[in-house]
Amino acid sequence: ADAALIRTALGTLTETDERSAAADPAALAAATTAVDGYQAALAEAAIPELPAAYERGSVDEGSLSSVGEAIDIVQQKMTDVDAAAEELRTARTAVDALKETYTAQLATFANSFTTHAAAEVEEYEVAGDEFRDAVTAAAAAIVATPLNGAAGAAALTAYRNAVDALHTADHDERVRIEEEAERERENNRPRYNPPPNQPEPTEEPEEPAPTEPETGGDTGGGEESPAG
Numbered sequence: 001a002d003a004a005l006i007r008t009a010l011g012t013l014t015e016t017d018e019r020s021a022a023a024d025p026a027a028l029a030a031a032t033t034a035v036d037g038y039q040a041a042l043a044e045a046a047i048p049e050l051p052a053a054y055e056r057g058s059v060d061e062g063s064l065s066s067v068g069e070a071i072d073i074v075q076q077k078m079t080d081v082d083a084a085a086e087e088l089r090t091a092r093t094a095v096d097a098l099k100e101t102y103t104a105q106l107a108t109f110a111n112s113f114t115t116h117a118a119a120e121v122e123e124y125e126v127a128g129d130e131f132r133d134a135v136t137a138a139a140a141a142i143v144a145t146p147l148n149g150a151a152g153a154a155a156l157t158a159y160r161n162a163v164d165a166l167h168t169a170d171h172d173e174r175v176r177i178e179e180e181a182e183r184e185r186e187n188n189r190p191r192y193n194p195p196p197n198q199p200e201p202t203e204e205p206e207e208p209a210p211t212e213p214e215t216g217g218d219t220g221g222g223e224e225s226p227a228g
Helices: 001-014 023-044 064-124 129-144 152-189
Strands: none
Touching: 001 023, 001 152, 023 064, 064 129, 064 152, 129 152
């Protein structure tokens, strides 16, 4: 059941069309393989069947053969119980080895979050300090929490949520900064101010050109000079 919880939590860390991965891709793939392998091994682990409970039959205590048969039955039951116990110990040892390997693989995965969180904080630097600090704290919680249980699944989910919040805050802040810069550019852009309307000049009427007086020609009608 705990492995199923971890497997579900790992699924939330993968990259989708809507959001980026919230873990190192290689480390996440290795952890997913480890969980799947652990679950498959547990499903295939054979639990030996216990022998049927011993039931004392009727014994003719006056008959040596009857007593001997009863003793043989008891000894066989004891042998069966010992064999079943040995099989159970072998199965338990195998399961413990699987769990030990599985736990070590998850611990390696947990340690990868320190580097991943540092990269996230550096890349999404525009977001507020509270969002970056939340990612760092969530990564530290994963490192400090065994991942092979419900607490580990909760720690992984908390990190996913912290990363999502960081990305959203960074995006929103970048949009706000760009919009503010655009308004600043708009305010500082030179504007064309047309000159105020000037009154149209009035045209002075043209004075007529001066006319020269007319001079008459010699018509012969002048006074005759006196005869000498």
